[in-house]
Amino acid sequence: MTLPSEDRERLLLALRRVDPAGFRGQLRAVLAAHGELVGAALALRVREASLRAWLRDDPSIAAGLTLA
Numbered sequence: 001m002t003l004p005s006e007d008r009e010r011l012l013l014a015l016r017r018v019d020p021a022g023f024r025g026q027l028r029a030v031l032a033a034h035g036e037l038v039g040a041a042l043a044l045r046v047r048e049a050s051l052r053a054w055l056r057d058d059p060s061i062a063a064g065l066t067l068a
Contacts, residue, residue, distance in 0.1 A: 008044060008045040008046055009045075009046045009047065009050055012026070012027075012044070012046065016054075024058065024060065024061050026044075027040075027044070027051070027054065027055075027061050028061050028062070028065070030043050030044055031061070031062055031065055031067060032065055035065075035066065035067060035068055036067055036068035037051055037052065037055075037067060037068075
């Protein structure tokens, strides 16, 4: 669990380094729940541009999801 003041983007990047499958799973779950990038970015507390870059780097994260 993280404290609200922690930088979520930094924490997700650390997770990406140590547990790529966990990183993909977290992003995919939030994307599936929200169905669109803006809401998912808000829920993850990251910049939309960062989320778009992560999806561009690893399209498998959103594979099979319909995003608005």
